[in-house]
Amino acid sequence: MHPIDDNRGMPGPLAEHLRAPATKAAMLVQQEALQAARDFLRGRDFTELLPPLIGPVTDPGGRGAKALDVDYYGNPYKLMTSAILYKQASLRGFEKLFYIAPNVRVEPVETASTGRHLVEFHQIDVEIAGATRDDAMEVAAGMLMFVVERVWQNVPDVLRGLGRDPIVFHELLQGGFEQVTHADAVERLLGQGHPQSPDAEIDWIGEELLSHKADRPFFITDYPKGSRGFYDREDPDRPGLLRNFDLIAHGGYGELVSGSERESNYATIVTRMRESGENPAKYSWYLDMAREGIPASAGFGMGVQRLVRFLTGLDALWQVSAYPKLPGMVAP
Amino acid sequence: MHPIDDNRGMPGPLAEHLRAPATKAAMLVQQEALQAARDFLRGRDFTELLPPLIGPVTDPGGRGAKALDVDYYGNPYKLMTSAILYKQASLRGFEKLFYIAPNVRVEPVETASTGRHLVEFHQIDVEIAGATRDDAMEVAAGMLMFVVERVWQNVPDVLRGLGRDPIVFHELLQGGFEQVTHADAVERLLGQGHPQSPDAEIDWIGEELLSHKADRPFFITDYPKGSRGFYDREDPDRPGLLRNFDLIAHGGYGELVSGSERESNYATIVTRMRESGENPAKYSWYLDMAREGIPASAGFGMGVQRLVRFLTGLDALWQVSAYPKLPGMVAP
Numbered sequence: 004m005h006p007i008d009d010n011r012g013m014p015g016p017l018a019e020h021l022r023a024p025a026t027k028a029a030m031l032v033q034q035e036a037l038q039a040a041r042d043f044l045r046g047r048d049f050t051e052l053l054p055p056l057i058g059p060v061t062d063p064g065g066r067g068a069k070a071l072d073v074d075y076y077g078n079p080y081k082l083m084t085s086a087i088l089y090k091q092a093s094l095r096g097f098e099k100l101f102y103i104a105p106n107v108r109v110e111p112v113e114t115a116s117t118g119r120h121l122v123e124f125h126q127i128d129v130e131i132a133g134a135t136r137d138d139a140m141e142v143a144a145g146m147l148m149f150v151v152e153r154v155w156q157n158v159p160d161v162l163r164g165l166g167r168d169p170i171v172f173h174e175l176l177q178g179g180f181e182q183v184t185h186a187d188a189v190e191r192l193l194g195q196g197h198p199q200s201p202d203a204e205i206d207w208i209g210e211e212l213l214s215h216k217a218d219r220p221f222f223i224t225d226y227p228k229g230s231r232g233f234y235d236r237e238d239p240d241r242p243g244l245l246r247n248f249d250l251i252a253h254g255g256y257g258e259l260v261s262g263s264e265r266e267s268n269y270a271t272i273v274t275r276m277r278e279s280g281e282n283p284a285k286y287s288w289y290l291d292m293a294r295e296g297i298p299a300s301a302g303f304g305m306g307v308q309r310l311v312r313f314l315t316g317l318d319a320l321w322q323v324s325a326y327p328k329l330p331g332m333v334a335p
Numbered sequence: 336m337h338p339i340d341d342n343r344g345m346p347g348p349l350a351e352h353l354r355a356p357a358t359k360a361a362m363l364v365q366q367e368a369l370q371a372a373r374d375f376l377r378g379r380d381f382t383e384l385l386p387p388l389i390g391p392v393t394d395p396g397g398r399g400a401k402a403l404d405v406d407y408y409g410n411p412y413k414l415m416t417s418a419i420l421y422k423q424a425s426l427r428g429f430e431k432l433f434y435i436a437p438n439v440r441v442e443p444v445e446t447a448s449t450g451r452h453l454v455e456f457h458q459i460d461v462e463i464a465g466a467t468r469d470d471a472m473e474v475a476a477g478m479l480m481f482v483v484e485r486v487w488q489n490v491p492d493v494l495r496g497l498g499r500d501p502i503v504f505h506e507l508l509q510g511g512f513e514q515v516t517h518a519d520a521v522e523r524l525l526g527q528g529h530p531q532s533p534d535a536e537i538d539w540i541g542e543e544l545l546s547h548k549a550d551r552p553f554f555i556t557d558y559p560k561g562s563r564g565f566y567d568r569e570d571p572d573r574p575g576l577l578r579n580f581d582l583i584a585h586g587g588y589g590e591l592v593s594g595s596e597r598e599s600n601y602a603t604i605v606t607r608m609r610e611s612g613e614n615p616a617k618y619s620w621y622l623d624m625a626r627e628g629i630p631a632s633a634g635f636g637m638g639v640q641r642l643v644r645f646l647t648g649l650d651a652l653w654q655v656s657a658y659p660k661l662p663g664m665v666a667p
Binding site: 016017018021022023026027030031033034037038041045050051052053054055056057058059071072073074075076078082088089092093095096097103105107109112122123125288289291292295297307324325326328330331332333335 | 348349350353354355358359362363365366369370373377382383384385386387388389390391403404405406407408410414420421424425427428429435437439441444454455457620621623624627629639656657658660662663664665667
């Protein structure tokens with residue numbers, strides 16, 4: 004399958020990893036993919052900003068990942084697990100914006116061998132003032148198609164050298180990505196004998212099962228409220244369901260994108276924080292801003308390493324990171 | 336001078352800063368400058384990598400700035416103050432590489448009002464296997480000229496709106512940047528009555544004095560050994576002097592670039608670490624790699640916010656950062 008993939012289960016010493024032909028190939032694909040994403044977004048009048056690394060609060064996240072703490076001139080700060088709060092803050096100055104954002108999430112040690120978790124990773128982080136969920140989904144799908152087309156145009160030999168065949172992306176390039184609600188996805192999984200909870204994120208195995216059945220990427224929408232952050236907007240017509248989405252790759256590669264319409268009403272944000280066990284006092288700068296008014300918006304983050312893994316067909320996320328950090332393992 | 340620059344001495348609340356016309360203008364210039372730098376480097380066969388954020392050690396740095404500490408699964412890690420060690424590590428796989436690298440340096444509180452210090456900032460970080468100092472200087476100068484030309488081509492109205500006149504860059508675009516040794520720069524400054532130490536970095540005031548006298552950027556070379564990190568190569572023919580350089584902007588904007596030939600000999604690296612008070616045991620992964628052999632190289636870092644300040648003519652670095660963090664001040 005992967006002629007130049009040495010199939011090591013874990014990365015060796017950094018210098019060795021950096022010399023591996025698979026690493027080199029992945030970096031050439033990453034470089035093309037990021038340039039394509041930039042060209043796509045700038046062609047649609049998005050402005051690229053450089054995101055912050057640390058701050059008084061960050062995305063509370065989910066799935067058991069934690070933020071790293073730092074002592075910032077005597078104040079407790081955190082490394083960004085995602086820059087979502089800053090994207091919303093920036094909408095008044097920049098109606099369509101994006102980052103290539105580095106994030107750090109201290110994942111549970113037991114996720115080291117999943118092939119899907121890195122402590123340090125990057126997102127193409129997009130936010131659009133006044134947009135609906137449909138708008139954000141259209142941008143995410145369009146960007147993915149544009150990136151796939153461009154990397155096959157610019158570095159076909161690199162992709163073929165990794166054992167990738169353009170036929171894998173044929174349906175993707177036709178577009179028309181299916182939309183499945185979370186409830187329907189749960190039903191499909193239960194029908195396949197997979198015990199998926201209706202109140203939680205689709206779990207990794209579930210995502211992989213659905214991903215293997217598909218011939219092109221597809222959306223899952225309307226996740227239940229408890230499964231996501233306070234900033235995903237609750238559907239006013241269907242309490243308990245969020246106006247959000249994931250974009251799942253076909254072929255077993257799983258989630259590429261998470262996005263949503265955002266909550267922008269101050270009182271609702273505070274209520275949602277309380278419901279999810281967050282202390283609103285920690286979010287003072289964000290709530291001060293929300294009280295003055297932040298624009299309605301929708302946006303998403305596309306995982307850079309997940310995208311490159313999907314493009315290259317490599318087995319594990321650490322193979323597509325130049326400086327991989329696996330949960331719980333000491334590495335440069 | 337700056338029609339849309341409100342000349343606030345310090346940034347206000349983040350939402351207000353992000354709405355300021357000067358911030359918007361600076362971000363449009365930054366976006367063009369970074370794209371130009373990428374196009375220049377990729378046109379010369381450099382590969383762009385995404386740098387690490389944290390690691391067991393980082394650049395020991397200078398001028399009193401410190402790294403932030405994190406607890407990484409029970410191990411003491413640091414946020415990168417610069418990714419220099421990783422650039423060297425990557426040369427075996429990538430002979431010409433660059434990052435747009437975020438760095439965090441906890442600067443002394445008294446630097447908050449200099450207009451030249453931000454805790455979070457970015458560098459265009461370039462490294463070239465087998466290159467000499469002259470090669471690196473040629474790339475730095477060529478990149479600066481290319482960026483200036485491109486931003487004036489693509490966003491002239493934004494620059495003019497900030498009060499910038501293309502005449503300021505006329506000599507720069509002719510090239511032929513002067514090279515002054517550190518010793519000569521010290522002599523010039525002493526001649527102007529400025530008490531510059533011959534054994535240290537050119538201080539801020541000295542850099543500004545020299546910068547105001549010039550009509551285009553210029554290089555300072557051959558800094559004394561004590562003034563820079565262990566990775567700057569000592570001149571074998573002139574012990575005590577380093578094969579390094581800074582590129583200083585004209586017009587009072589000061590240092591844009593720091594670079595050097597790198598030390599790649601294992602024993603010499605260990606000696607240089609000891610001489611500068613560093614404990615080699617802390618650098619185990621780097622020294623293990625150096626023992627196996629790292630390529631000779633030269634490279635540099637160009638400060639993104641310093642570059643944008645120079646391009647826009649804005650007074651302070653915080654005005655050209657979307658999310659400015661001034662030393663000692665609590666900010667999102």
